[in-house]
Amino acid sequence: MTTPQTVRPAAAELVQWYRMETATTGSSAEVFIYGGIGSWYGVDATQFVADLADLDVQEIQLRVNSPGGSVYDGVAIMNALKRHKAKVVASVDGLAASAASFIIMAADEIQMGPGAEVMIHDAWSYAGGNAEQLIDEAAHLDRISNSIAGLYASRAGGTSEEWRDAMKAESWYSAEEAVTAGLADSITGSKSEGTVDAFTEVARFQHAGRTKAPAPWMPPGPHPANRAAPSPVSAVVQEAADWLNTTKSRAGLPPGTEKLAATLANEPHTPDAPQPASNTTEEKGPDDMSATVIKGLREQIGIPAEASLTDSEILAALAEALAEQAEPVAPVVAAPAAGTVVLDEAAYQDLQAKAAEGSAARKEQLAAARTNLVEDAVNDGRIPPARxxxxxxxxxxxxxxxxxxAGMAKGLVPLAPAGYTGGVDESSAEDTTYSKIFNTPKES
Structure with missing residues (x-):
């Protein structure tokens, strides 16, 4: 790398906690995060992200020596680094604490300088207000901390819940411990440019550096990069166990496999033994199948105890047995209870259609009967036609x-006109009409 060129000078009125330098060749750049992160300490992440986007390079060397800062500025920086086309190699030169500890999670490779440290802790803030406002703030911090724990779990292994517990304890990791925990990949480089003691902000943490803190939590098992893939024997045994469990849940265990299923359920395979952290890749041999599993397989497959078979021959016999047992199992249909009639779908639908037709016919029959009763009542003079x-x-x-x-007396309503039979409409003279109704001439 030749003499560095500054991408953009620091603003005179603000503290510049980062700087970016590119090589004259333009193929790589160094990005330094040296100081507290966010507008509280100087410029905010907006300017950082804009400057990062201007870097048209193939590799970025991210150098970190920071006590952390704003959570959201840290998240924005982390995501901007993830989006960048360049390969990102992070080097913890002194301290990557708080927000800085998850910014480096965006890197394709994380290196720890000799004597460097990583610190993780629960998110915290300054707050004021009434009880409801403070409760909301607590829930907000809890949500943020859970999200950050997920970042560590994705990189290093373990669960989000385990990393959250480590955050609550404020865990400090030395360079070696960071590699062992999976928070970093290797220890490399020369003496760090900065040290933990250089930051007065460290005083606000629960512990003043790794030497003052208890041993940090470590995820179970070896570093993710050093975890061996399952051996062929373990994979086959696990496959057999999965197949038996699926068969059991679907139609019950096939005859003769109950003991094998119990053996596999209790000991599906021999787990990988924890491996010490290492910066080198070692070739790992296959795990040995446990004697318990071998004995159970031989018994269920029908291999005599005195027969001498290789692992490959045992696996071949197991595959043959599984293939035979995988044949479809006829579903068991329970006999209907006494007095129950079983219909197929077509007959049931036909029965429903006929029932609907019968119901409609019955409604028409009842309507006709009601009409007939009313007509009889009109004809008998029990009710007037208008009703x-x-x-x-x-x-x-x-x-x-x-x-x-039915209880009404017949003849209550006259069925024929009484008295004058000509009808009032036969005379058009007013006097005549009046006399027809009242039997007297109309007085003038």
Whole structure:
């Protein structure tokens, strides 16, 4: 790398906690985060992200020596680094604490300088207000901390819950411990340019550096890069266990496999033994199948105890047995209870259609009967013709009205005109009409 060129000078009125330098060749750049992160300490992440986007390079060397700062500025910087086309190699030169600890999670490779440290802790803030406002702020911090714990878990292994517990304890990791925990990949480089003691902000943390802090939490098992892939034997045994569990949940265990299923459920395979952290890649051999599993497989497959078979031959016999047992199992249909009639779908649908037709016919029959009852009542002089519709509706809403209608005396309503038979409409003279109605001439 030749003499560095500053991409953009620091603003005179603000503290510049970062700087970016490119090589004259333009193929790589160094990005330094040296100081507290965010507008509280000087410029905010907006300017950082804009300057980063201007870097048209193939590789970025991210150098970090920071006590952290704004959570959201840190998240924005982390995501901007992830989006950048360049390969990002992060080097912790002194301290990557708080927000700086998850900014480096964006790198393709994380290196720890000798004597460098990483610190993780729960998010915190200054707040004031009433009880409800403070409760909301606490929930907000809890949500942020859970999200950050997920970042560590994605990089280093373990669960988000385990990393959250480590954050609550404010965990400090030395360079070696950071590599062992999976927070970094290797220890490299010369003596760090900065030290933990250079930051007065460290005093606000629970512990003043790794030497003052207890041993940090470590995720179970070896570093993700050093975890061996499952051996062929373990994979086959696990596959057998998965197949048996699926078969059991679907239609019950096939005959003769209960003991094998129990053996596999109790000990599906021999877990990988924890491996010490290392910066070099070692070739790992396959795990040995446990004696318990081998004995259970031989018994269920029918291999005599005295027979001498290789692992490959045992696996071949297992595959053959599984293939035989995988044949479709006829579903067990329970016999219907006494008095129950079983219909197929077509017959059931036909029965429903006929029932609907019968119901419609019955409704028409009842409507016709009500109409006939009302007509009989009109013809008998029990009700006037103008009340037909009223009585039809009354009988439909209350069948008990049938008895009321039947109890009415016949002839209550005249069926023929009485007295003058000519009808009032036969005379057009007013006097004549009056005399027809009242039997007396109309007085003038």
């Amino acid at each position: 037909r519709e009223h009585w039809v509706n009354a009988l439909e809403s209350d069948p008990g009205m049938e008895a009321t209608l």
